[in-house]
Amino acid sequence: MSKFSHIDDNNNPKMVNVIEKKITQRKAVAQAEMYLGKEIISLLKGNEIKTKKGPVFQTAVIAGIQAVKKTQELIPMCHPLLLDGINLDIDFFNEENIRITCAVHLEGKTGVEMEALTGASVAALTVYDMCKAISQKMIIQEIKLLKKTGGKSDIDKPS
Template identity: 70%
Template sequence: MSNFTHIDKNGNPKMVDVSVKKTTKRTAIAKASMFLGEEIISNFSENELYTKKGPVFQTAIIAGIQAVKKTSSLIPMCHPLLINGVNVQIEVVDSENINVFCKVTIEGKTGVEMEALTGVNIACLTIYDMCKSRSQKMIIKEIKLVEKTGGKSDFKSN
């Protein structure tokens, strides 16, 4: 009926059975681009902004890591995974923009793309939450999978 893996032959949703897959090392890297604006970035000192809520980037990194670990609770068809590692990095691109990266690694039977994408999303939302008192002009512009390795096929975006 469908080429989608999460739909059975009757058109009903299903969780993919990964029991027959081989355990392999799998990684995924996601990236988010975010416009903060000069009004916010000009307040940073040594790549960090301290607000009444605490250090913005440090808090966003922790939030991104927590999000990776909770992905299967948020997205119905994601398998709970034993995560080997998560690395969230935030870089100031220029006087108005930042990039957020999330790399997730496991040794398992299913990929970690959704975990990496969830990590960058929540990191950006945390930055927005912590900076919204200074400006509501922030924009989470682009969220995408940058790279995936392991499993059936590898992927790398341009």
């Protein structure tokens, strides 16, 4: 039976010790799908709409990147990491929905799944915040890990 990696033998929380792990190239890709509705999509498509808070997608990308870099402050057992790269993209995938994809890369002893998931999540929350004056019917539908490579186990799920 598997054990939780962040619980010690006395059932207390612990941070995983990675000293024995090998340094490898690691990558994680996470995605958030978000329902915006036709009204908001029509305002955003073709032109980057600028709100009082700034351009919607550009601001969400910056927020997602900042979130990746602060994951260790938000998720208690995450290690501080020297990240090599963060790519965050926002795409329309139909008349009512967008996809936010966050890819995080590093060369290190621990993975970047939580960082990628945090980046996609915060970018989605930022889009919500910036568009809520138009409609509050938006839904952050699904946040998932699509890919993880470079560690003990690799994951590659279809998007």
